[in-house]
Amino acid sequence: MIKLQGLVKQYGMNLVLRGVDLHVGAGEFVTLVGSNGAGKSTLMRVVATLLQPTSGKVQIGGWSLPKQAGRVRRHIGLVSHYSLLYGDLTAAENLTFFARLYQLDNQEERVMAALKKVGLYARQRDAVSTFSRGMVQRLTIARATLHEPDILLLDEPYTGLDQDASRLLDDLLRQEHENGRSILMITHDLSHGLNLCDRVAILNQGKIVCDVDSRTISPADFLDLYAEQTGSKKKVASHE
Amino acid sequence: MNEQVTNQKKTSESREFITAVFSVVWKDLRIERHTRQTVSVMVMFSVVTVIMFNFALESNLDAARNVSTGLLWATILLAGTLGLNRSMALEQENQTMDALLIAPVPRNAIYLGKVISITLFTLALELILIMLFIIFFNKPMWRPMVLLILVLGTIGYIAAGVIVTSMTIQTRSKEVLLPVLLLPLALPLVLPASMGVAAYMFPQQPVWSEVQSAIFIVIIYDILMLTAGFLTYRFVVES
Numbered sequence: 001m002i003k004l005q006g007l008v009k010q011y012g013m014n015l016v017l018r019g020v021d022l023h024v025g026a027g028e029f030v031t032l033v034g035s036n037g038a039g040k041s042t043l044m045r046v047v048a049t050l051l052q053p054t055s056g057k058v059q060i061g062g063w064s065l066p067k068q069a070g071r072v073r074r075h076i077g078l079v080s081h082y083s084l085l086y087g088d089l090t091a092a093e094n095l096t097f098f099a100r101l102y103q104l105d106n107q108e109e110r111v112m113a114a115l116k117k118v119g120l121y122a123r124q125r126d127a128v129s130t131f132s133r134g135m136v137q138r139l140t141i142a143r144a145t146l147h148e149p150d151i152l153l154l155d156e157p158y159t160g161l162d163q164d165a166s167r168l169l170d171d172l173l174r175q176e177h178e179n180g181r182s183i184l185m186i187t188h189d190l191s192h193g194l195n196l197c198d199r200v201a202i203l204n205q206g207k208i209v210c211d212v213d214s215r216t217i218s219p220a221d222f223l224d225l226y227a228e229q230t231g232s233k234k235k236v237a238s239h240e
Numbered sequence: 241m242n243e244q245v246t247n248q249k250k251t252s253e254s255r256e257f258i259t260a261v262f263s264v265v266w267k268d269l270r271i272e273r274h275t276r277q278t279v280s281v282m283v284m285f286s287v288v289t290v291i292m293f294n295f296a297l298e299s300n301l302d303a304a305r306n307v308s309t310g311l312l313w314a315t316i317l318l319a320g321t322l323g324l325n326r327s328m329a330l331e332q333e334n335q336t337m338d339a340l341l342i343a344p345v346p347r348n349a350i351y352l353g354k355v356i357s358i359t360l361f362t363l364a365l366e367l368i369l370i371m372l373f374i375i376f377f378n379k380p381m382w383r384p385m386v387l388l389i390l391v392l393g394t395i396g397y398i399a400a401g402v403i404v405t406s407m408t409i410q411t412r413s414k415e416v417l418l419p420v421l422l423l424p425l426a427l428p429l430v431l432p433a434s435m436g437v438a439a440y441m442f443p444q445q446p447v448w449s450e451v452q453s454a455i456f457i458v459i460i461y462d463i464l465m466l467t468a469g470f471l472t473y474r475f476v477v478e479s
Binding site: 048049050052070071073074076078080082083084085086087088089093097098100101102103127143 | 256259260263266267270271274275330333334335336338339340341342343344345478
Protein backbone atom coordinates (compact mmCIF):
# COMPACT_ATOMS: atom_id res chain seq x y z
CA MET A 1 0.00 0.00 0.00
CA ILE A 2 2.74 2.45 0.99
CA LYS A 3 6.23 1.90 -0.39
CA LEU A 4 9.05 4.36 0.23
CA GLN A 5 12.44 3.71 -1.34
CA GLY A 6 15.39 6.00 -0.73
CA LEU A 7 13.08 8.94 0.04
CA VAL A 8 15.02 12.18 0.39
CA LYS A 9 13.54 15.55 1.32
CA GLN A 10 15.65 18.65 1.48
CA TYR A 11 14.69 22.22 2.39
CA GLY A 12 17.43 24.43 1.02
CA MET A 13 20.61 23.14 2.64
CA ASN A 14 18.69 21.28 5.33
CA LEU A 15 18.48 17.55 4.63
CA VAL A 16 15.44 16.35 6.59
CA LEU A 17 14.88 12.86 5.16
CA ARG A 18 18.05 10.97 4.17
CA GLY A 19 16.93 7.97 2.17
CA VAL A 20 13.94 6.51 4.00
CA ASP A 21 12.90 2.96 3.13
CA LEU A 22 9.55 1.85 4.51
CA HIS A 23 6.77 -0.52 3.49
CA VAL A 24 3.22 -0.65 4.81
CA GLY A 25 1.27 -3.63 3.47
CA ALA A 26 -2.48 -3.88 2.85
CA GLY A 27 -4.38 -3.90 6.14
CA GLU A 28 -1.17 -3.37 8.10
CA PHE A 29 -0.81 -0.90 10.99
CA VAL A 30 2.68 0.57 11.17
CA THR A 31 3.81 3.09 13.75
CA LEU A 32 6.76 5.33 13.16
CA VAL A 33 8.32 6.79 16.29
CA GLY A 34 11.07 9.29 16.64
CA SER A 35 12.19 12.26 18.63
CA ASN A 36 11.43 15.88 17.75
CA GLY A 37 13.14 16.93 14.54
CA ALA A 38 13.63 13.35 13.33
CA GLY A 39 11.65 14.14 10.15
CA LYS A 40 8.37 12.39 11.07
CA SER A 41 6.02 15.20 10.05
CA THR A 42 7.93 15.86 6.83
CA LEU A 43 7.65 12.17 5.96
CA MET A 44 3.92 12.24 6.67
CA ARG A 45 3.42 15.35 4.52
CA VAL A 46 5.20 13.68 1.62
CA VAL A 47 3.03 10.55 1.93
CA ALA A 48 -0.10 12.75 2.25
CA THR A 49 0.80 14.42 -1.09
CA LEU A 50 1.30 17.79 0.62
CA LEU A 51 5.03 17.92 -0.09
CA GLN A 52 7.01 16.76 -3.08
CA PRO A 53 9.98 14.48 -2.40
CA THR A 54 13.42 15.77 -3.45
CA SER A 55 14.38 12.29 -4.68
CA GLY A 56 13.54 8.64 -4.13
CA LYS A 57 10.48 6.56 -4.90
CA VAL A 58 7.12 7.02 -3.19
CA GLN A 59 4.34 4.63 -4.17
CA ILE A 60 0.90 4.76 -2.59
CA GLY A 61 -1.58 2.07 -3.59
CA GLY A 62 0.47 1.37 -6.71
CA TRP A 63 0.55 5.01 -7.83
CA SER A 64 3.72 7.07 -7.87
CA LEU A 65 4.13 10.41 -6.16
CA PRO A 66 4.23 13.21 -7.08
CA LYS A 67 3.11 12.37 -10.65
CA GLN A 68 -0.10 10.58 -9.72
CA ALA A 69 -0.94 12.58 -6.59
CA GLY A 70 -4.46 13.29 -7.86
CA ARG A 71 -5.28 9.56 -7.91
CA VAL A 72 -3.64 8.90 -4.57
CA ARG A 73 -5.71 11.57 -2.80
CA ARG A 74 -8.98 9.66 -3.18
CA HIS A 75 -7.43 6.73 -1.28
CA ILE A 76 -5.92 8.46 1.73
CA GLY A 77 -7.36 10.00 4.88
CA LEU A 78 -5.28 12.23 7.13
CA VAL A 79 -5.66 12.72 10.87
CA SER A 80 -3.26 15.26 12.25
CA HIS A 81 -2.79 17.02 15.58
CA TYR A 82 -4.53 19.90 13.80
CA SER A 83 -8.17 19.04 13.27
CA LEU A 84 -8.36 20.24 9.63
CA LEU A 85 -11.95 21.22 10.51
CA TYR A 86 -13.71 24.59 10.35
CA GLY A 87 -14.43 25.73 13.91
CA ASP A 88 -17.24 28.04 12.79
CA LEU A 89 -19.17 25.27 11.01
CA THR A 90 -21.23 22.66 12.81
CA ALA A 91 -20.09 19.03 12.94
CA ALA A 92 -22.62 18.04 10.27
CA GLU A 93 -21.72 20.99 8.03
CA ASN A 94 -18.03 20.13 8.21
CA LEU A 95 -18.66 16.55 7.14
CA THR A 96 -21.15 17.65 4.46
CA PHE A 97 -18.52 19.99 3.02
CA PHE A 98 -15.96 17.18 2.78
CA ALA A 99 -18.59 14.78 1.39
CA ARG A 100 -19.25 17.36 -1.36
CA LEU A 101 -15.56 17.91 -1.96
CA TYR A 102 -15.01 14.15 -2.39
CA GLN A 103 -18.25 13.97 -4.42
CA LEU A 104 -19.61 11.03 -2.41
CA ASP A 105 -22.95 9.33 -3.02
CA ASN A 106 -25.73 9.47 -0.41
CA GLN A 107 -24.02 12.33 1.35
CA GLU A 108 -26.60 12.89 4.08
CA GLU A 109 -26.73 9.24 5.12
CA ARG A 110 -22.95 8.96 5.08
CA VAL A 111 -22.56 12.07 7.21
CA MET A 112 -25.11 10.86 9.77
CA ALA A 113 -23.54 7.38 9.85
CA ALA A 114 -20.09 8.90 10.40
CA LEU A 115 -21.39 11.08 13.23
CA LYS A 116 -23.01 8.04 14.87
CA LYS A 117 -19.80 6.03 14.51
CA VAL A 118 -17.80 8.58 16.48
CA GLY A 119 -20.59 9.26 19.00
CA LEU A 120 -21.30 12.83 17.92
CA TYR A 121 -24.74 12.39 16.37
CA ALA A 122 -26.41 14.33 19.18
CA ARG A 123 -23.98 17.24 18.70
CA GLN A 124 -24.33 17.44 14.92
CA ARG A 125 -25.77 20.98 14.97
CA ASP A 126 -23.14 22.39 17.33
CA ALA A 127 -20.21 24.46 16.10
CA VAL A 128 -16.91 22.56 16.23
CA SER A 129 -15.38 25.47 18.18
CA THR A 130 -17.59 24.47 21.15
CA PHE A 131 -16.22 20.89 21.19
CA SER A 132 -13.64 19.50 23.60
CA ARG A 133 -10.29 18.37 22.18
CA GLY A 134 -11.35 14.71 22.38
CA MET A 135 -14.60 15.38 20.50
CA VAL A 136 -12.73 17.34 17.84
CA GLN A 137 -10.32 14.45 17.35
CA ARG A 138 -13.21 11.98 17.02
CA LEU A 139 -14.81 14.24 14.40
CA THR A 140 -11.42 14.43 12.68
CA ILE A 141 -11.46 10.62 12.35
CA ALA A 142 -14.98 10.82 10.94
CA ARG A 143 -13.77 13.39 8.39
CA ALA A 144 -10.71 11.37 7.46
CA THR A 145 -12.67 8.14 6.93
CA LEU A 146 -15.83 9.64 5.40
CA HIS A 147 -14.73 8.70 1.86
CA GLU A 148 -13.65 5.23 3.08
CA PRO A 149 -9.98 5.54 2.18
CA ASP A 150 -7.76 2.46 1.93
CA ILE A 151 -5.00 4.23 3.82
CA LEU A 152 -5.25 6.20 7.02
CA LEU A 153 -2.38 8.53 7.92
CA LEU A 154 -2.12 9.61 11.55
CA ASP A 155 0.19 12.45 12.51
CA GLU A 156 0.55 12.70 16.31
CA PRO A 157 -3.17 11.99 16.81
CA TYR A 158 -2.88 11.81 20.62
CA THR A 159 -1.58 15.36 21.08
CA GLY A 160 -3.59 17.18 23.74
CA LEU A 161 -5.90 14.27 24.57
CA ASP A 162 -6.63 13.21 28.15
CA GLN A 163 -6.71 9.51 29.16
CA ASP A 164 -10.41 8.97 28.40
CA ALA A 165 -10.17 10.66 25.03
CA SER A 166 -7.02 8.66 24.22
CA ARG A 167 -8.83 5.43 25.07
CA LEU A 168 -11.76 6.40 22.82
CA LEU A 169 -9.30 7.19 20.03
CA ASP A 170 -7.62 3.81 20.59
CA ASP A 171 -10.99 2.09 20.13
CA LEU A 172 -11.73 4.01 16.94
CA LEU A 173 -8.31 3.23 15.48
CA ARG A 174 -8.63 -0.44 16.41
CA GLN A 175 -11.99 -0.46 14.60
CA GLU A 176 -10.45 1.15 11.51
CA HIS A 177 -7.66 -1.43 11.55
CA GLU A 178 -10.19 -4.27 11.84
CA ASN A 179 -12.03 -2.78 8.85
CA GLY A 180 -8.91 -3.58 6.82
CA ARG A 181 -7.45 -0.12 6.39
CA SER A 182 -3.70 0.26 6.11
CA ILE A 183 -2.58 2.68 8.79
CA LEU A 184 0.63 4.65 9.13
CA MET A 185 0.88 6.50 12.43
CA ILE A 186 3.70 8.78 13.49
CA THR A 187 4.09 9.67 17.12
CA HIS A 188 6.63 10.44 19.77
CA ASP A 189 4.39 8.73 22.35
CA LEU A 190 6.01 5.29 22.63
CA SER A 191 3.23 3.63 24.66
CA HIS A 192 0.50 4.45 22.12
CA GLY A 193 2.92 3.76 19.33
CA LEU A 194 3.37 0.17 20.40
CA ASN A 195 -0.12 -0.76 21.64
CA LEU A 196 -2.12 -0.85 18.46
CA CYS A 197 0.26 -1.56 15.63
CA ASP A 198 1.56 -4.62 13.81
CA ARG A 199 5.00 -3.14 13.22
CA VAL A 200 6.93 -0.30 14.72
CA ALA A 201 9.80 1.60 13.10
CA ILE A 202 12.17 4.17 14.54
CA LEU A 203 13.06 7.27 12.55
CA ASN A 204 16.22 9.01 13.67
CA GLN A 205 17.87 11.95 11.94
CA GLY A 206 15.93 11.37 8.74
CA LYS A 207 16.56 7.61 8.47
CA ILE A 208 14.73 4.44 9.52
CA VAL A 209 17.14 2.90 12.00
CA CYS A 210 14.98 0.01 13.15
CA ASP A 211 11.82 -1.79 11.97
CA VAL A 212 10.41 -4.58 14.21
CA ASP A 213 7.27 -6.69 14.62
CA SER A 214 5.54 -5.10 17.61
CA ARG A 215 4.15 -8.47 18.78
CA THR A 216 7.64 -9.89 19.24
CA ILE A 217 8.95 -7.16 21.50
CA SER A 218 7.87 -6.12 24.99
CA PRO A 219 7.30 -2.41 25.77
CA ALA A 220 10.34 -2.39 28.10
CA ASP A 221 12.61 -3.94 25.47
CA PHE A 222 11.32 -1.52 22.88
CA LEU A 223 12.09 1.42 25.17
CA ASP A 224 15.64 0.15 25.50
CA LEU A 225 15.90 -0.35 21.76
CA TYR A 226 14.56 3.17 21.15
CA ALA A 227 17.01 4.69 23.59
CA GLU A 228 19.86 2.78 22.01
CA GLN A 229 18.94 3.69 18.44
CA THR A 230 18.22 7.38 19.05
CA GLY A 231 20.98 7.92 21.58
CA SER A 232 18.47 9.28 24.11
CA LYS A 233 20.05 7.12 26.86
CA LYS A 234 23.39 8.82 26.31
CA LYS A 235 21.75 12.23 26.35
CA VAL A 236 20.04 11.51 29.69
CA ALA A 237 23.29 10.13 31.12
CA SER A 238 25.27 13.15 30.01
CA HIS A 239 22.66 15.47 31.63
CA GLU A 240 22.92 13.50 34.87
CA MET B 241 -15.58 4.72 -29.31
CA ASN B 242 -12.38 6.27 -27.95
CA GLU B 243 -13.72 9.76 -28.68
CA GLN B 244 -16.91 8.93 -26.78
CA VAL B 245 -14.92 7.77 -23.75
CA THR B 246 -12.75 10.91 -23.90
CA ASN B 247 -15.85 13.12 -24.10
CA GLN B 248 -17.44 11.31 -21.15
CA LYS B 249 -14.23 11.73 -19.15
CA LYS B 250 -14.11 15.44 -19.96
CA THR B 251 -17.77 15.92 -18.97
CA SER B 252 -17.20 14.09 -15.70
CA GLU B 253 -14.06 16.16 -14.97
CA SER B 254 -15.94 19.40 -15.70
CA ARG B 255 -18.77 18.32 -13.40
CA GLU B 256 -16.26 17.46 -10.66
CA PHE B 257 -14.56 20.83 -11.13
CA ILE B 258 -17.82 22.78 -10.87
CA THR B 259 -18.93 20.76 -7.82
CA ALA B 260 -15.60 21.48 -6.12
CA VAL B 261 -15.85 25.22 -6.89
CA PHE B 262 -19.35 25.49 -5.45
CA SER B 263 -18.47 23.34 -2.43
CA VAL B 264 -15.84 25.93 -1.49
CA VAL B 265 -18.32 28.77 -2.09
CA TRP B 266 -21.00 26.97 -0.06
CA LYS B 267 -18.57 26.48 2.83
CA ASP B 268 -17.45 30.14 2.85
CA LEU B 269 -21.03 31.42 2.72
CA ARG B 270 -22.04 29.08 5.56
CA ILE B 271 -19.16 30.31 7.72
CA GLU B 272 -20.12 33.90 6.96
CA ARG B 273 -23.74 33.14 7.82
CA HIS B 274 -22.66 31.81 11.22
CA THR B 275 -20.04 34.42 12.09
CA ARG B 276 -20.79 37.49 9.92
CA GLN B 277 -17.17 38.45 10.48
CA THR B 278 -15.89 39.15 6.96
CA VAL B 279 -18.65 41.39 5.59
CA SER B 280 -19.27 43.17 8.91
CA VAL B 281 -15.58 44.13 9.27
CA MET B 282 -15.50 45.40 5.68
CA VAL B 283 -18.74 47.36 6.14
CA MET B 284 -17.64 48.91 9.45
CA PHE B 285 -14.38 50.08 7.91
CA SER B 286 -16.13 51.48 4.83
CA VAL B 287 -18.88 53.29 6.75
CA VAL B 288 -16.34 54.96 9.05
CA THR B 289 -14.18 55.99 6.07
CA VAL B 290 -17.07 57.48 4.10
CA ILE B 291 -18.49 59.36 7.11
CA MET B 292 -15.02 60.66 7.99
CA PHE B 293 -14.46 61.99 4.48
CA ASN B 294 -17.95 63.43 4.35
CA PHE B 295 -17.31 65.52 7.48
CA ALA B 296 -13.76 66.42 6.44
CA LEU B 297 -14.95 67.78 3.10
CA GLU B 298 -18.26 69.18 4.36
CA SER B 299 -17.17 72.77 3.85
CA ASN B 300 -16.30 72.08 0.24
CA LEU B 301 -19.07 70.01 -1.25
CA ASP B 302 -17.77 70.38 -4.81
CA ALA B 303 -14.38 68.95 -3.83
CA ALA B 304 -16.13 66.09 -2.07
CA ARG B 305 -18.10 65.29 -5.21
CA ASN B 306 -14.98 65.47 -7.37
CA VAL B 307 -12.98 63.03 -5.26
CA SER B 308 -15.88 60.70 -4.51
CA THR B 309 -15.07 58.21 -7.30
CA GLY B 310 -11.48 57.89 -6.10
CA LEU B 311 -12.73 57.60 -2.55
CA LEU B 312 -15.14 54.86 -3.60
CA TRP B 313 -12.38 52.76 -5.14
CA ALA B 314 -9.91 53.45 -2.33
CA THR B 315 -12.52 52.25 0.18
CA ILE B 316 -13.25 49.13 -1.89
CA LEU B 317 -9.53 48.31 -2.19
CA LEU B 318 -8.77 48.71 1.50
CA ALA B 319 -11.96 46.98 2.68
CA GLY B 320 -11.17 44.27 0.10
CA THR B 321 -7.79 43.57 1.69
CA LEU B 322 -9.56 43.08 5.04
CA GLY B 323 -11.96 40.60 3.41
CA LEU B 324 -9.16 38.78 1.62
CA ASN B 325 -7.07 38.50 4.77
CA ARG B 326 -9.98 37.26 6.85
CA SER B 327 -11.19 34.75 4.28
CA MET B 328 -7.74 33.27 3.65
CA ALA B 329 -6.85 33.29 7.36
CA LEU B 330 -9.81 30.96 7.86
CA GLU B 331 -7.90 28.33 5.90
CA GLN B 332 -4.89 28.73 8.19
CA GLU B 333 -6.84 28.09 11.40
CA ASN B 334 -6.69 24.35 12.16
CA GLN B 335 -4.68 23.94 8.93
CA THR B 336 -7.85 23.48 6.89
CA MET B 337 -5.93 24.37 3.74
CA ASP B 338 -4.22 20.97 4.13
CA ALA B 339 -7.66 19.32 4.14
CA LEU B 340 -8.47 21.12 0.87
CA LEU B 341 -5.13 20.14 -0.62
CA ILE B 342 -5.41 16.42 0.18
CA ALA B 343 -8.91 16.30 -1.30
CA PRO B 344 -9.05 15.02 -4.89
CA VAL B 345 -9.93 18.41 -6.36
CA PRO B 346 -7.96 20.58 -8.78
CA ARG B 347 -6.18 23.47 -7.07
CA ASN B 348 -7.69 25.96 -9.50
CA ALA B 349 -11.16 24.87 -8.34
CA ILE B 350 -10.18 25.96 -4.83
CA TYR B 351 -8.87 29.23 -6.31
CA LEU B 352 -12.05 29.91 -8.27
CA GLY B 353 -14.24 29.03 -5.28
CA LYS B 354 -12.32 31.51 -3.13
CA VAL B 355 -12.53 34.21 -5.82
CA ILE B 356 -16.30 33.75 -6.11
CA SER B 357 -17.00 33.82 -2.37
CA ILE B 358 -14.80 36.86 -1.61
CA THR B 359 -16.21 38.66 -4.68
CA LEU B 360 -19.72 38.04 -3.31
CA PHE B 361 -18.71 39.50 0.08
CA THR B 362 -17.17 42.55 -1.62
CA LEU B 363 -20.21 43.07 -3.84
CA ALA B 364 -22.43 43.02 -0.74
CA LEU B 365 -20.20 45.74 0.70
CA GLU B 366 -20.41 47.74 -2.53
CA LEU B 367 -24.22 47.74 -2.39
CA ILE B 368 -23.99 49.46 0.99
CA LEU B 369 -21.28 51.81 -0.29
CA ILE B 370 -23.44 52.83 -3.25
CA MET B 371 -26.26 53.78 -0.84
CA LEU B 372 -23.82 55.79 1.28
CA PHE B 373 -22.43 57.63 -1.74
CA ILE B 374 -25.92 58.49 -2.94
CA ILE B 375 -26.82 59.79 0.54
CA PHE B 376 -23.61 61.68 1.38
CA PHE B 377 -22.33 62.84 -2.02
CA ASN B 378 -25.55 62.90 -4.02
CA LYS B 379 -23.96 60.90 -6.84
CA PRO B 380 -25.95 58.96 -9.48
CA MET B 381 -24.39 55.63 -8.55
CA TRP B 382 -27.41 53.48 -9.30
CA ARG B 383 -26.73 53.20 -13.01
CA PRO B 384 -26.29 49.89 -14.88
CA MET B 385 -22.91 50.89 -16.34
CA VAL B 386 -21.58 51.99 -12.93
CA LEU B 387 -22.71 48.69 -11.45
CA LEU B 388 -21.09 46.79 -14.35
CA ILE B 389 -17.74 48.56 -13.87
CA LEU B 390 -17.89 47.90 -10.12
CA VAL B 391 -18.59 44.19 -10.68
CA LEU B 392 -15.82 43.85 -13.30
CA GLY B 393 -13.34 45.80 -11.17
CA THR B 394 -14.15 43.72 -8.10
CA ILE B 395 -13.65 40.43 -9.97
CA GLY B 396 -10.20 41.55 -11.18
CA TYR B 397 -9.15 42.86 -7.80
CA ILE B 398 -10.22 39.74 -5.92
CA ALA B 399 -8.73 37.46 -8.61
CA ALA B 400 -5.36 39.15 -8.04
CA GLY B 401 -5.95 39.36 -4.29
CA VAL B 402 -6.54 35.62 -3.78
CA ILE B 403 -3.20 34.80 -5.45
CA VAL B 404 -1.28 37.39 -3.42
CA THR B 405 -3.05 36.56 -0.12
CA SER B 406 -2.37 32.85 -0.58
CA MET B 407 1.33 33.73 -0.72
CA THR B 408 1.42 36.32 2.06
CA ILE B 409 -0.85 34.46 4.49
CA GLN B 410 1.94 31.99 5.22
CA THR B 411 4.36 34.74 6.22
CA ARG B 412 4.74 36.38 9.62
CA SER B 413 4.09 39.91 8.38
CA LYS B 414 1.02 39.05 6.33
CA GLU B 415 -0.97 42.17 7.35
CA VAL B 416 1.80 44.43 6.03
CA LEU B 417 2.78 42.40 2.99
CA LEU B 418 -0.69 42.07 1.48
CA PRO B 419 -1.38 45.78 0.80
CA VAL B 420 2.27 46.40 -0.13
CA LEU B 421 2.11 43.72 -2.85
CA LEU B 422 -1.53 43.92 -3.86
CA LEU B 423 -2.20 47.65 -4.15
CA PRO B 424 0.51 48.34 -6.79
CA LEU B 425 -0.70 45.24 -8.66
CA ALA B 426 -4.24 46.65 -8.61
CA LEU B 427 -3.22 50.04 -10.00
CA PRO B 428 -3.68 49.12 -13.71
CA LEU B 429 -7.20 48.03 -12.77
CA VAL B 430 -8.23 50.85 -10.47
CA LEU B 431 -7.19 53.73 -12.73
CA PRO B 432 -9.41 52.78 -15.71
CA ALA B 433 -12.19 51.53 -13.39
CA SER B 434 -12.36 54.83 -11.48
CA MET B 435 -12.17 56.79 -14.76
CA GLY B 436 -15.04 54.69 -16.08
CA VAL B 437 -17.17 55.28 -12.97
CA ALA B 438 -16.27 59.00 -12.94
CA ALA B 439 -17.55 59.38 -16.51
CA TYR B 440 -21.01 58.34 -15.31
CA MET B 441 -21.13 60.76 -12.40
CA PHE B 442 -22.67 63.60 -14.43
CA PRO B 443 -26.35 64.08 -15.15
CA GLN B 444 -25.82 63.43 -18.87
CA GLN B 445 -24.55 59.95 -19.73
CA PRO B 446 -21.21 59.69 -21.62
CA VAL B 447 -21.09 58.25 -25.12
CA TRP B 448 -19.73 54.69 -25.34
CA SER B 449 -16.53 55.72 -27.14
CA GLU B 450 -15.51 57.82 -24.10
CA VAL B 451 -15.54 54.85 -21.72
CA GLN B 452 -14.95 51.82 -23.91
CA SER B 453 -11.16 51.79 -23.56
CA ALA B 454 -11.41 51.99 -19.74
CA ILE B 455 -13.91 49.12 -19.66
CA PHE B 456 -11.84 47.01 -22.06
CA ILE B 457 -8.72 47.48 -19.90
CA VAL B 458 -10.70 46.32 -16.85
CA ILE B 459 -11.96 43.26 -18.75
CA ILE B 460 -8.45 42.42 -20.00
CA TYR B 461 -7.11 42.76 -16.43
CA ASP B 462 -9.81 40.37 -15.20
CA ILE B 463 -8.95 37.80 -17.86
CA LEU B 464 -5.21 38.11 -17.17
CA MET B 465 -5.57 37.74 -13.40
CA LEU B 466 -8.02 34.85 -13.58
CA THR B 467 -5.77 33.06 -16.07
CA ALA B 468 -2.70 33.71 -13.91
CA GLY B 469 -4.58 32.37 -10.88
CA PHE B 470 -5.73 29.29 -12.77
CA LEU B 471 -2.23 28.51 -13.98
CA THR B 472 -0.20 29.37 -10.89
CA TYR B 473 -2.41 28.66 -7.86
CA ARG B 474 -1.12 25.10 -7.64
CA PHE B 475 2.45 26.34 -7.25
CA VAL B 476 1.41 29.05 -4.81
CA VAL B 477 -0.32 26.68 -2.39
CA GLU B 478 2.01 23.75 -2.81
CA SER B 479 5.26 25.64 -2.33
